[in-house]
Amino acid sequence: IYILAIESSCDDTSAAVLHNNKKLSNVVATQHIHEEYGGVVPELASRAHQQNIVPVVHQALAKANIDKKQLSAIAFTRGPGLMGSLLVGTSFAKSLALGLDIPLIEVNHMQAHILAHFIDEENNPKPQFPFLALTISGGHTQIVLVKGYFDLEILGETLDDAVGEAFDKSAKILGLPYPGGPLVDKYAQLGNPKAFPFPKPKVKDLNFSFSGLKTSILYFIQKQVKENPNFVEENLNDICASIQYTIIDILMSKLKKAAKQTGIKQIAIGGGVSANSGIRQALKDAENKYGWTTYVPKFEYCTDNAAMIGIVGYLKYLEGNFSDQSITAKARYVI
Numbered sequence: 001i002y003i004l005a006i007e008s009s010c011d012d013t014s015a016a017v018l019h020n021n022k023k024l025s026n027v028v029a030t031q032h033i034h035e036e037y038g039g040v041v042p043e044l045a046s047r048a049h050q051q052n053i054v055p056v057v058h059q060a061l062a063k064a065n066i067d068k069k070q071l072s073a074i075a076f077t078r079g080p081g082l083m084g085s086l087l088v089g090t091s092f093a094k095s096l097a098l099g100l101d102i103p104l105i106e107v108n109h110m111q112a113h114i115l116a117h118f119i120d121e122e123n124n125p126k127p128q129f130p131f132l133a134l135t136i137s138g139g140h141t142q143i144v145l146v147k148g149y150f151d152l153e154i155l156g157e158t159l160d161d162a163v164g165e166a167f168d169k170s171a172k173i174l175g176l177p178y179p180g181g182p183l184v185d186k187y188a189q190l191g192n193p194k195a196f197p198f199p200k201p202k203v204k205d206l207n208f209s210f211s212g213l214k215t216s217i218l219y220f221i222q223k224q225v226k227e228n229p230n231f232v233e234e235n236l237n238d239i240c241a242s243i244q245y246t247i248i249d250i251l252m253s254k255l256k257k258a259a260k261q262t263g264i265k266q267i268a269i270g271g272g273v274s275a276n277s278g279i280r281q282a283l284k285d286a287e288n289k290y291g292w293t294t295y296v297p298k299f300e301y302c303t304d305n306a307a308m309i310g311i312v313g314y315l316k317y318l319e320g321n322f323s324d325q326s327i328t329a330k331a332r333y334v335i
């Protein structure tokens with residue numbers, strides 16, 4: 001089975017080709033245009049997708065060294081995401097499937113962040129069902145009970161900001177460019193995580209909240225800068241390490257609670273923030289501490305990419321779960 005997958009939910013245009021559960025190519029065109037605005041501008045994102053999509057698909061096919069006539073099906077991100085961005089990928093996928101007269105397969109982006117673990121990779125064992133997935137990305141923070149490929153249950157989620165937003169907004173307060181998450185990670189590696197303690201929110205059950213943390217960081221920085229205008233520059237590593245430490249502490253304590261509640265010790269992470277070195281280390285430490293078996297995606301499959309859409313496409317193909325040509329993009333789309 002050869003699947004061509006298209007991802008265009010936010011600000012990355014991506015196309016991938018899979019042969020069964022193996023990735024042959026995974027091309028991502030990141031839109032740098034948003035950096036100067038400090039966040040994703042939806043109108044500019046959809047325009048850039050429209051410019052990028054054909055070259056990106058051509059590249060993915062060329063890298064995989066297959067002709068489009070060999071394709072078995074087209075998989076695409078139906079949602080969740082920015083409507084204008086989703087429409088570009090959805091329309092493109094529908095047209096191509098129609099033109100080639102092959103099945104069309106819709107994919108939920110958040111489900112794909114989780115099922116990315118099933119892309120066949122050497123030295124990367126796959127999670128066993130049931131497992132817990134912590135999905136941490138730019139728009140979501142969820143703990144999901146995964147009983148089967150298509151049997152997922154959200155046990156908890158954020159009540160306000162997503163964890164990626166917490167990273168990006170904290171970075172913005174520190175004057176770092178968008179998206180600041182990877183930069184906070186970079187500076188955090190050189191700093192003292194206990195330098196500046198930030199309060200942890202009290203949130204019920206397995207839910208999260210990150211908006212209070214952002215506010216306390218803002219007030220803390222404003223107060224310090226009043227006393228020393230160079231406070232941020234002089235303490236950047238320690239501030240980033242402290243922010244990252246607090247965020248990871250929040251994530252890990254809920255994950256521990258979920259593992260205890262369900263009795264499940266198979267733990268996977270997914271989504272853009274799973275690229276974070278701190279959370280990757282915390283998960284590794286948890287193996288010895290709590291007897292967990294943990295699954296961390298390859299960096300390539302953490303942030304938005306079409307290979308993860310392709311693996312869901314392949315799994316749905318095996319079930320004959322195809323979409324109709326009347327399908328529409330869905331900005332809010334719960335797994």
Ligand code: ATP
Nearest residue numbers: 137138139140164179181182185272273275276304
């Ligand atoms: P969603 O998947 O919820 O629709 P999205 O697709 O926009 O949102 P992803 O691409 O999955 O989000 O993740 C992007 C987020 O990951 C950004 O907030 C970015 O700052 C964050 N991120 C990426 N790398 C790191 C890192 N090393 N440390 C912390 N955050 C990171």
Ligand code: FE
Nearest residue numbers: 137272303304
């Ligand atoms: Fe994503």
